Amino acid sequence: MIKKTLNIKNKLGLHARPAALLAQTASKYESRVLLIKDGQEIDCKSILGIMMLAIAYGSDIDIHVDGIDEDNAMAKIENLINNKFHEE
Amino acid sequence: MLKGIAASSGIAIGKVFLFEEEEFIIARRDLAENEIKKEVMRFRKAIAVVKEDMKRTSKSAYEKIGKKHSRLFDAYVMILDDPMLKNGVIKMVVKEKVNVEHALQVTINRIFQSFMEVKDEYLRERSRDIIDMGKKILKSLIGMERNGLKEIPAEVIVVAHNLSPSDTIAMRKDKVIGFAIDMGGKTSHTAILAHSLGIPAVVGLKNITYNVRPDDTVIIDGNQGIIIVNPDEITIKNYEREKKKHLDAVKELDKLRDLxxxxxxxxxxxxxxxxxxxxxxxxxxxxxxxxxxxxxxxxxxxxxxxxxxxxxxxxxxxxxxxxxxxxxxxxxxxxxxxxxxxxxxxxxxxxxxxxxxxxxxxxxxxxxxxxxxxxxxxxxxxxxxxxxxxxxxxxxxxxxxxxxxxxxxxxxxxxxxxxxxxxxxxxxxxxxxxxxxxxxxxxxxxxxxxxxxxxxxxxxxxxxxxxxxxxxxxxxxxxxxxxxxxxxxxxxxxxxxxxxxxxxxxxxxxxxxxxxxxxxxxxxxxxxxxxxxxxxxxxxxxSSAQELADEVLSAKEQSEIIKILKRDKLRS
CATH class of the missing domain: 3.20.20.60 (Phosphoenolpyruvate-binding domains)
Structure with missing residues (x-):
């Protein structure tokens, strides 16, 4: 299992579109992907779960990836978040 | 007697036709062990149907208004695929052995509630999408079995939770003699349409759908916004008289048609x-x-x-x-x-x-x-x-x-x-x-x-x-x-x-x-x-209308305007 703490740099936080992109990306992999914020843990493949956390600009989130393709999955997710979801 | 909002005047007396739409009344039903698999399949099938529908809509939105906007429908498709929704419903069906409609409603409500607690207003608004999706799945699940408006039997009073414009339009005009609706106000679509068709209607009744059964007799008093369920003979007689009076008045106005x-x-x-x-x-x-x-x-x-x-x-x-x-x-x-x-x-x-x-x-x-x-x-x-x-x-x-x-x-x-x-x-x-x-x-x-x-x-x-x-x-x-x-x-x-x-x-x-x-x-x-x-x-x-307008326009406050109009009414 790989664990990483990432910082959300989108001005508007994880709104519908970035939430969708994140869930879509996580869904591409076999591995189980968890997103944890302030002790709340959700399935990162769930757009509803991500939106429900209302992750704002500047917040830190933990990503846990566990499975056969965990390296790839983590790399892609990290890339997406660090590139502000190609939004700005 | 139930009190609502008078939306379209007139009196109607007749049998209830209960129209189930939009807000379905879902009952919890326990499943036998051998039904569970079938129930889960029903759910997967319903999801697939709605998904296809959304994809089609997304495609036509893409063609008509461009890529950025078609993404919204893609988001709908994602909600349909969402593990929180999908697994949540299936888990409940299997564990609690209940029908999928009930499980869906509980799951959707749970997700909706958590969304309502989110501080971000925009995201809170998105909770509507979830409700929408839930409705679409429900429709697909029980759509075939509901009472269609095209098959209205005889002259009836349509009782419904809510009527969409397309529902109202789909109704056979010669068969519907009145409307009694849970939702809506004076300017809701049903109200406007009923009014223009000259059919008595009472809206905003909140829970009439729970208070009547198919084939009950009801009186709609569209003048006062009242519904009487299973009235006694005397009441019916009184209302028959009211109805005649109303029709006579309408006839009187009809004489003006060609003037x-x-x-x-x-x-x-x-x-x-x-x-x-x-x-x-x-x-x-x-x-x-x-x-x-x-x-x-x-x-x-x-x-x-x-x-x-x-x-x-x-x-x-x-x-x-x-x-x-x-x-x-x-x-x-x-x-x-x-x-x-x-x-x-x-x-x-x-x-x-x-x-x-x-x-x-x-x-x-x-x-x-x-x-x-x-x-x-x-x-x-x-x-x-x-x-x-x-x-x-x-x-x-x-x-x-x-x-x-x-x-x-x-x-x-x-x-x-x-x-x-x-x-x-x-x-x-x-x-x-x-x-x-x-x-x-x-x-x-x-x-x-x-x-x-x-x-x-x-x-x-x-x-x-x-x-x-x-x-x-x-x-x-x-x-x-x-x-x-x-x-x-x-x-x-x-x-x-x-x-x-x-x-x-x-x-x-x-x-x-x-x-x-x-x-x-x-x-x-x-x-x-x-x-x-x-x-x-x-x-x-x-000339008197002009005088009245001038007088009212020179008033200085609301009470004065009302006084002027009252006086004018008494004079004429």
Whole structure:
């Protein structure tokens, strides 16, 4: 299992579109992907779960990836978040 | 006895037809062990059906309005695939051995509740998407089994939680003698349509669907907004008498049909009708109106999966325009916004939809939608006498943009060799204070002005007309509103153009005299209100109406206005 703490740099936080992109990306992999914020843990493949956390600009989130393709999955997710979801 | 809101006058006595739609009443049913697998399959199938539907909608949205907006439907598809929803429902079906409809409703509600706790307003708004998706899945699950409106047996009173415009339209008019609805207010769609069809209706009953069973007998008292379930014989007899009285009064007004709306001293007012769907045209013939003063096109766009094509619009507009000849039709271009949207339109999450991207503003931002509507109108205008009305103009620049667009569209049609109306008359709605203040400039560039009172009141008094907390401040007779109306009429006339009114105010006999006195040339209203208004016009003199208007306009406060009107009523 790989664990990483990432910082959300989108001005508007994880709104519908970035939430969708994140869930879509996580869904591409076999591995189980968890997103944890302030002790709340959700399935990162769930757009509803991500939106429900209302992750704002500047917040830190933990990503846990566990499975056969965990390296790839983590790399892609990290890339997406660090590139502000190609939004700005 | 149940009390609701009187939405359409008259009395109806008959059997209940319980229409189940939208808000389904879902019962929990326990499953036998061997049913569980089948139940899960039903759910997967329903999801697949809705997903296909959403993909189709996404595709047509992509073709019509571009990639950015079709993403919304992609988001819907993702919700359908979401593990929180999907696994949540399946887990519950398997663990608790309950029917999938129940599990779905519980799961959706749970997700909805957590969304409501989110601090971010925008995300909280998205909870509607989840409810929407839940409804779509439910519909697909039980859609086949519900009571369809097309199969209404005999003359019945339709009892429903809510009726969408398409439901209302799908009903056989000769079979429905009354409506009793849980939801809605005086201006809800069912109310407006029932009113224009002359069918008694009571809305806002909250829970009538729980209080009646199919084939119960009910009385609808559309005059008082009352429903009586399974009445005794005496009550029925009393109401039969009431019903006869009401019908007699209607008949009396019918005699006015072929008379013109002229005051006792010979001043003629043009009276025309508002319509939403072609089905209302027979009512217009009966009302004795001089044409259509407001054809709202929104209903053609709503409650369907995709936007209507140019051809479909052309067919409907032509039908309306042909059938109303020799009179004219004033057709209003699309008046939608974040408060009321059609599927296939870019969804807007606006904090203040009434001041947002709506009506003409929306159309100018979405040229494809505007273009196909204008083309359809211009083509249909060949078959009749059509005029275009542009809603929500706030400055002359907007009007010029729209006119430029219209000219461009005409050039396109010319190049393609498609017949269309060259010199179509154009008018603007005056419903924003900035348009009132510049009405003489606007009037010079168009053929007529039409006052939309609902929005004019809302915008000038800063009162949201659907907000219960400030409902009492929504006052058509406020001095400011009356002054604005007077200003519009004067400015319009100064520029040599006629001025009409197509809002609620035009259909209320309380206001007729003062409106006539201020100099309005035309009033447009629902067909059913027309005889009453004609009757009041025929009983007043123009000179006394002018005096009344002058007196009211010089009042200094609300109580004075009310006093003046009361005195005038006593005198006549």
């Amino acid at each position: 013109s709306a002229v005051t006792t001293d010979g001043h003629t007012i043009e009276l025309s009708a508002n319509i939403e769907v072609p089905e209302e045209i027979p009512m217009i013939y009966e009302s004795g109106s001089a044409g259509i003063g407001l054809y709202r096109t929104e209903y053609l766009f709503m409650n369907r999966n995709e936007l209507p094509t140019e051809e479909e619009q052309y067919r409907q507009y032509s039908e309306v325009s042909k059938s109303i000849l020799p009179y004219s039709v004033i057709i209003r271009t699309l008046d939608l916004g974040a408060d009321r949207m059609a599927d296939g339109m870019e969804a807007l999450a606006e904090r203040n939809p009434f001041m947002g991207l709506r009506a003409l503003r929306y159309c100018l931002k979405h040229p494809e939608i505007f273009r196909s509507q204008l083309r359809a109108i211009l083509r249909a205008a060949v078959h009749g006498n059509m005029k275009i009305l542009l809603p929500m103009i706030s400055a002359v620049e907007e009007l010029r943009n729209a006119k430029e667009f219209l000219v461009k569209t005409q050039e396109e049609l010319r190049k393609e060799g498609i017949p269309f109306k060259e010199d179509i008359e154009l008018g603007v709605m005056i419903e924003i204070p900035s348009a009132v203040l510049t009405a003489e400039i606007l009037a010079k560039e168009v053929d007529f002005l039409s006052i939309g009172t609902n929005d004019l009141i809302q915008y000038s008094l800063a009162v949201d007309r659907v907000n219960e907390n400030v409902a009492e401040l929504y006052n058509p007779l406020s001095l400011a509103v009356l002054r604005l109306i007077k200003m519009i009429i004067e400015k319009g006339h100064k520029s040599g153009k006629w001025v009409g009114m197509c809002g609620e105010m035009a259909s209320d006999p309380e206001f007729t005299k003062i409106l006539i006195g201020m100099g309005l040339d035309e009033l447009s209203m629902s067909a059913i209100s027309l005889p009453k208004i004609k009757d009041s016009i025929r009983s007043i003199s123009f």
